[in-house]
Each structure stands twice: as C-alpha cells, then as structure tokens.
Amino acid sequence: MSNNDKPRADATRVVSAGRRKEWTAGVVNTPVWRASTILYDTVAEMRERVGETHHRLFYGRRGTPTQWSLAEALTELEPGAEGTFLYPSGVAAIAAALLSVLSPGDELLLVDSAYDPTRSMASGLLKRMGIKTRFYDPLIGAGIADLIGEDTKAIFLESPGSLTFEVQDVPAIVTAARARGVTTLLDNTWATPLLFPAIAHGVDLTILACTKYVVGHSDVMLGSVTAAPGHFTRLRDTSFQLGQVASPDDAWLGARGLRTMAIRLQQHQASALKIAHWLKEQAEVAAVLHPALPDCPGHEHFARDFKGSSGLFSFVLQGGSDDARSALIDGLELFGIGYSWGGFESLAIPTDPQRYRSVTRRADAGPVVRLQIGLEDADDLIADLAAGLARFRAAS
Ligand SMILES: *Cc1c(COP(=O)(O)O)cnc(C)c1O
Numbered sequence: 001m002s003n004n005d006k007p008r009a010d011a012t013r014v015v016s017a018g019r020r021k022e023w024t025a026g027v028v029n030t031p032v033w034r035a036s037t038i039l040y041d042t043v044a045e046m047r048e049r050v051g052e053t054h055h056r057l058f059y060g061r062r063g064t065p066t067q068w069s070l071a072e073a074l075t076e077l078e079p080g081a082e083g084t085f086l087y088p089s090g091v092a093a094i095a096a097a098l099l100s101v102l103s104p105g106d107e108l109l110l111v112d113s114a115y116d117p118t119r120s121m122a123s124g125l126l127k128r129m130g131i132k133t134r135f136y137d138p139l140i141g142a143g144i145a146d147l148i149g150e151d152t153k154a155i156f157l158e159s160p161g162s163l164t165f166e167v168q169d170v171p172a173i174v175t176a177a178r179a180r181g182v183t184t185l186l187d188n189t190w191a192t193p194l195l196f197p198a199i200a201h202g203v204d205l206t207i208l209a210c211t212k213y214v215v216g217h218s219d220v221m222l223g224s225v226t227a228a229p230g231h232f233t234r235l236r237d238t239s240f241q242l243g244q245v246a247s248p249d250d251a252w253l254g255a256r257g258l259r260t261m262a263i264r265l266q267q268h269q270a271s272a273l274k275i276a277h278w279l280k281e282q283a284e285v286a287a288v289l290h291p292a293l294p295d296c297p298g299h300e301h302f303a304r305d306f307k308g309s310s311g312l313f314s315f316v317l318q319g320g321s322d323d324a325r326s327a328l329i330d331g332l333e334l335f336g337i338g339y340s341w342g343g344f345e346s347l348a349i350p351t352d353p354q355r356y357r358s359v360t361r362r363a364d365a366g367p368v369v370r371l372q373i374g375l376e377d378a379d380d381l382i383a384d385l386a387a388g389l390a391r392f393r394a395a396s
Helices: 010-016 043-049 065-076 090-099 116-128 141-147 170-179 232-241 248-258 261-280 299-305 322-330 378-395
Strands: 083-087 107-111 132-136 152-158 183-187 205-209 223-227 285-289 312-317 347-351 368-372
Touching (some): 065 083, 065 223, 065 248, 083 090, 083 232, 090 183, 090 205, 107 116, 116 132, 132 141, 170 183, 170 299, 223 232, 261 378, 322 347, 322 368, 322 378
Parallel strands (some): 107 152, 152 183
Antiparallel strands (some): 205 223, 312 368
C-alpha cells in the first residue's frame, strides 16, 4: 500500500497513499491516535525505543500513526523524496525548513515575490540570528549564479509568486544552486505536488501550507516540509529540537482533505481559468495575473514545468481608487472577504503588491484584487463579479 515505485497516477496516489494496514487497523482512513504518554511493557522496552525515531510510538511529540500516515502520503506524492515532517502551520513549516539549513553568518537568497510572512521571518528572526538575506527578482533564472557568494547557503523560491504569480525558472535556479553546493527551498503551496512535483525538479526542501489545498475546507492550520534524500535527517532533528508537532486531530483532517485534493484541484483549475479569461475581456480590467495566461511573467516556465493550474490569481483594475475597489469587493455575494485560500469557498481580497517588494518595481494600472475561486458554479461567480465591476465603474 505504501511505495513510490509503482507508476500510479496522482488521483490514485492521493486516495491510497499513507494508508498502511498497521495504521488504519481495519478502517479506511487512519484514525485519530491522540497521545502524550506512550506506555511500555518493561523498562528494557522503554530504553530500547529511545534511539528510534521512525514510525515507532515513543512520546506524543514524536507523533502517532495519524501524523505518520499523512506525512507518508505527502512523501509518496513527491517522487524521489526521502521524508516529510508536519507542522502546526505553513509558516511554522517555513521556519523549520530555513532553520534546518541556515546558521549565523550564512546568507539567504529570497525571491522578492515571496509570501509576506516569509519576508518578515527573514528581516526579523533570521536577521536577529545573524543570517543575512538578499532579495532577488522572481524572473532571474540562471542569473541567480551571479548572486551566489561565499556565505550563500540557501535559495528560497516561491513559484508562482504570492499576489502577482510570476513563475520562476526552477530548473535553472536549482542547477545553479547545485553547482555551488547551495540548498534550495520552495514554497509549493499554490501548485501542490500534483501540479508541480518539486523534488523531481531538483528542489531540496519543498514546503506546503497544508492549510490551503490539502485541508481544503478552511478549518485547519497545518504545514509540511518534504525533503530530498540527504536533507530529511537534519530537517527532522531540527523540528524535534524546536518541539514541533502537528496535532493528530488536525493531521487527520488533513488526510481527509487530501483524499479529494486531485478532483478538487481539477474543478478549481477549470473555474479559475474560465473566470480569468472572462475578466481579461472586461473594460475595467487592465491585466489578469494568472500563470496559465500567455502574458503572465514566466508563463513559458509554467507551460514547460507545470501539470496544470490551481484556483488562486489576481487581476489589476484599470485606474480607479481604493474606494472603488472596496465597492467592488464589499458587495460581492458569493466571495468572502478573508485571508487564506484553498478551501471550497470563493474569496476576494484587496492587495497592494508593491508594499511587499524590495528589488523589483511594479507599475500596475490600478488597484489589485486577489481571487480564490472555490467550488461554486463558475457562471454564478462571473455574474457576481460582473455586478462588482459595475459598482467599481460607478464609484470610479
Ligand atoms: C498561507 C500561506 C502560507 C502560510 O501558511 P499558514 O498555514 O497560513 O501559516 C505560506 N505560503 C503561502 C504561499 C501561503 O499562501
């Protein structure tokens, strides 16, 4: 039931992965094993277990079959990966991955389009620890080689970028990193391993905010890091030292979500593409920032490397004020106004990408709106957005 060798399609893997018989014990999905204390039969058994770290009950912080099952499933979705560790949020996963690689005096190269809390971690926690960060243009590609210096220890990628969706040339960056012994980390939350198998593309540590598509129902915080061979032991040891543990209840909800992730992503993709193409035709819209559209920066990398697109993208309004944008968003009936994404329901938020940039400039024609396209009917969502654009026009 658990191996990476058989040539199975993703839709099959998300259903079967991680469901070892000894963990499911006769039911379909691994049950919730809640534990702090683990009981041993003898002192000798207790002593013997101390050195074991893998898939043996030891103490609640080291997990139970519930967490192991989801972690193994995520590993199976990344061909070539060695192992996965779970975290209580996506940001906790990013922190553990970075801390497993970086030490005082090291330099991190961080993509300028990274998720804002990742940027804050670099300019706050990492800086305080004596780790320098240099931001780089998401479209730098092989040019990253010129930025790699004596102290450069890690390159952090996020593709497509948060808010603006530039698609990075991951193979070119990974090749340049490998040539200099630099570790690569990728925030793969948008694509998930189903649309971009990161380890197979040469990434060393791939990170998911499972809060988004893995959970899929907007009700759990959860993160994961999946490591290429040679990187897992240090990731796990660092995570143990940090005291990281995802709760069994949350891991169970993550596994439940995972079973439908392939089919949910298909619908997110289809509806988001339909809406993106419709938006592109509207007079009030200056640009649609969606990796699958040919004018998206880095689209050629998307077309070459990705197996499909997901449900999150942005659009730029043609002129208009912040108030006019609020009029558009406030009156939407089917889109919630809220952070996060990847659930079954649609969301819309205002965003001002230039505020989160250090080395790249944006010259957007107007305010930007980010959409998470949920599982509602796409035509209903289009009608809702059409009314929103009419409010924007009236308020401009
Ligand atoms: C939401 C998000 C995260 C953080 O995940 P949390 O579970 O909210 O901590 C990381 N990266 C990206 C791209 C995200 O959208």
